[in-house]
Amino acid sequence: MTGTKAQVLVVGLGPAGAAAAEAAATAGAHVLAIDRRAQVGVPVQCAEFVPMMLGVETAAVSAARVQDISTMATYVREAAADITPDFRGHMIDRAAFDAALVARARAAGAEVRLATSLRAIAPDGTCTLSDGTRLTPRVLIGADGPRSRVGQAVGMANRDLMETRQITVDLPAPYEATDIFLRPEIEGGYAWLFPKGKVANLGLGILPARKAMLKPLLDELHAELLAARRVGPKIHAHTGGLIPTGGIVGLAAQLGETQVLLAGDAAGLVNPITGAGINPAVLSGRMAGQAAAAFLHGDAQAPEEYAQEARDLFGPSIALALTRRRDLLAAYALCGPDDAALRRGWIAYDQYWSRTPANALSEVKEPA
Numbered sequence: 196m197t198g199t200k201a202q203v204l205v206v207g208l209g210p211a212g213a214a215a216a217e218a219a220a221t222a223g224a225h226v227l228a229i230d231r232r233a234q235v236g237v238p239v240q241c242a243e244f245v246p247m248m249l250g251v252e253t254a255a256v257s258a259a260r261v262q263d264i265s266t267m268a269t270y271v272r273e274a275a276a277d278i279t280p281d282f283r284g285h286m287i288d289r290a291a292f293d294a295a296l297v298a299r300a301r302a303a304g305a306e307v308r309l310a311t312s313l314r315a316i317a318p319d320g321t322c323t324l325s326d327g328t329r330l331t332p333r334v335l336i337g338a339d340g341p342r343s344r345v346g347q348a349v350g351m352a353n354r355d356l357m358e359t360r361q362i363t364v365d366l367p368a369p370y371e372a373t374d375i376f377l378r379p380e381i382e383g384g385y386a387w388l389f390p391k392g393k394v395a396n397l398g399l400g401i402l403p404a405r406k407a408m409l410k411p412l413l414d415e416l417h418a419e420l421l422a423a424r425r426v427g428p429k430i431h432a433h434t435g436g437l438i439p440t441g442g443i444v445g446l447a448a449q450l451g452e453t454q455v456l457l458a459g460d461a462a463g464l465v466n467p468i469t470g471a472g473i474n475p476a477v478l479s480g481r482m483a484g485q486a487a488a489a490f491l492h493g494d495a496q497a498p499e500e501y502a503q504e505a506r507d508l509f510g511p512s513i514a515l516a517l518t519r520r521r522d523l524l525a526a527y528a529l530c531g532p533d534d535a536a537l538r539r540g541w542i543a544y545d546q547y548w549s550r551t552p553a554n555a556l557s558e559v560k561e562p563a
């Protein structure tokens with residue numbers, strides 16, 4: 196190694212990497228954590244909703260909380276909203292959230308380098324960073340998002356991805372629901388309006404093949420909501436990004452003597468229907484960091500146990516979402532989804548959760 200005595204290299208300082216760096220450093224490992232961004236969490240590429248449970252487990256949520264969410268309102272085509280009561284969570288300032296997680300990693304003793312990219316990974320695990328550092332860590336944690344370079348190096352890369360576009364607009368009146376818009380023209384995705392105090396995130400996710408429709412569909416929805424006086428005309432910010440929708444790609448591998456662990460989006464730990472990935476990123480990152488430290492302390496089984504525990508925790512919900520997504524996309528191949536198919540493909544409806552024998556038989560299994 197040159198320039199560092201790190202035993203654990205964490206690539207990416209989103210929620211997964213920051214949680215991993217904190218956990219590994221807390222358990223006594225020498226951790227170097229890098230991110231190519233110059234400022235943690237900026238630009239924000241997120242609709243910024245987290246479930247209530249994450250707030251209970253993670254102090255960074257209170258540092259970044261903007262408002263609470265109490266219900267979900269789902270609009271199927273132009274019909275009136277179906278209300279899901281007791282859908283509780285928080286809207287956060289995602290940049291503040293990521294910064295709070297990184298501050299905790301630093302406080303635990305992790306060395307953090309921003310504006311520093313992972314440039315290359317050799318087959319023996321040697322990593323070359325953009326600042327010239329070369330190191331062969333004992334554990335390499337890939338928390339580098341949907342297009343993970345670490346994942347690619349071990350042949351575990353996300354192949355199915357959703358394209359998104361989001362604007363931030365004014366919200367004339369306080370609002371406590373997350374609005375979901377299901378329409379056949381939003382192929383393989385949906386649109387959302389998430390309130391955040393005096394503004395709201397209005398966005399859309401769609402299949403990559405329909406990427407050209409992102410802007411016109413979002414403009415149309417903005418105009419509709421504007422006409423209904425639900426949002427203002429001014430666009431304060433634009434963002435977008437990729438969301439993995441293909442399920443878990445893999446969690447543990449080896450490059451020479453280097454143990455490789457993937458966490459968060461890099462591992463495909465995102466719900467393929469909702470696109471929610473912050474909670475699994477934090478939890479899997481924490482688990483990966485703990486496994487890295489346990490491995491350094493002599494527990495040779497720790498990487499495999501991490502992989503198994505993460506599959507046990509996230510696998511069932513991801514497998515169900517994959518099944519629903521596959522069925523929804525199959526409906527497009529016929530004559531397009533009707534209202535029943537749209538409902539069966541969304542978490543607000545009983546049909547999504549019902550496991551009839553026929554559904555169980557068709558369920559997509561996670562790869563071992």
Ligand SMILES: Cc1cc2nc3c(=O)[nH]c(=O)nc-3n(C[C@H](O)[C@H](O)[C@H](O)COP(=O)(O)OP(=O)(O)OC[C@H]3O[C@@H](n4cnc5c(N)ncnc54)[C@H](O)[C@@H]3O)c2cc1C
Nearest residue numbers: 207209210211231241242243244313340436459460472473
């Ligand atoms: C538009 C949009 C809206 C979303 N809304 C929500 C939502 O409301 N709720 C929710 O739960 N999820 C949402 N998600 C998903 C959520 O943002 C992700 O699941 C979450 O950010 C995953 O965290 P992560 O740490 O795994 O990856 P990321 O947050 O993507 O972090 C990866 C980090 O790795 C860094 N990196 C990448 N390559 C390198 C490299 N070679 N060298 C160094 N650093 C590198 C990046 O700069 C980045 O900081 C949304 C996603 C999008 C795109």
